[in-house]
Amino acid sequence: MDKVRILYFLEDLAQEGFITALLKKVAHEESIATDTLVHDIRSARGGSRIINEFRNFIKDTSKVGATEIDFLVVAIDGNCKGYNERVKELDKYIKSNHPFNGRVVYAVPDPHIERWYLMDQRAFRSGIGLDRAPSLPPYKCKRDYYKQVINQALKESNVNSLLGGAEYAERIVDSIENLESLGRQNAGFQSFLENLRRMFRSQIKRVISG
Numbered sequence: 744m745d746k747v748r749i750l751y752f753l754e755d756l757a758q759e760g761f762i763t764a765l766l767k768k769v770a771h772e773e774s775i776a777t778d779t780l781v782h783d784i785r786s787a788r789g790g791s792r793i794i795n796e797f798r799n800f801i802k803d804t805s806k807v808g809a810t811e812i813d814f815l816v817v818a819i820d821g822n823c824k825g826y827n828e829r830v831k832e833l834d835k836y837i838k839s840n841h842p843f844n845g846r847v848v849y850a851v852p853d854p855h856i857e858r859w860y861l862m863d864q865r866a867f868r869s870g871i872g873l874d875r876a877p878s879l880p881p882y883k884c885k886r887d888y889y890k891q892v893i894n895q896a897l898k899e900s901n902v903n904s905l906l907g908g909a910e911y912a913e914r915i916v917d918s919i920e921n922l923e924s925l926g927r928q929n930a931g932f933q934s935f936l937e938n939l940r941r942m943f944r945s946q947i948k949r950v951i952s953g
Contacts, residue, residue: 747946748781750812758818758856760912773943801836814846814942821853823884826931850935857889863919870915873900
């Protein structure tokens with residue numbers, strides 16, 4: 744199969760680790776060899792400037808050739824806005840004549856990416872090698888709340904981590920047995936999965952028809 748070239752707009756290393764691992768896992772489930780994926784990762788500084796950074800990113804990529812990138816993955820934490828409101832906020836910057844129009848997959852972990860790390864407690868425990876995994880805590884908008892839950896779980900199991908667990912992202916995702924079951928728990932996660940699968944299937948059709 745030809746290469747599938749994916750451009751990413753991400754907030755931080757925690758997103759990079761988890762989202763790219765999910766891309767690989769879903770590609771494998773869609774019978775796309777992971778060695779055909781080309782990952783072009785652009786990291787923003789996040790925080791309150793993230794929307795402005797995304798808008799500038801879209802302006803900068805307005806002249807990208809249609810054949811240079813197959814699709815764009817945008818991951819921005821929901822920060823309690825939720826999937827639909829966040830996507831509406833972002834999608835307005837991609838005009839009808841932009842090369843990425845119709846070729847964007849949005850990942851909106853709400854409120855923060857660390858909650859996605861924790862959704863499958865068995866995968867979290869086995870992926871890191873913990874004695875036990877914390878139960879998925881209540882939905883809260885408090886800043887760094889889920890980071891603190893992860894850090895406490897690592898500390899209790901004497902696991903050293905320089906990246907707050909992000910270095911274990913691929914192992915956690917690999918340990919997830921059923922992505923759709925997590926989607927039933929989290930509507931934003933389900934939307935991301937569905938749109939990603941649809942995009943990968945369009946790439947298969949592109950290769951077959953090409």
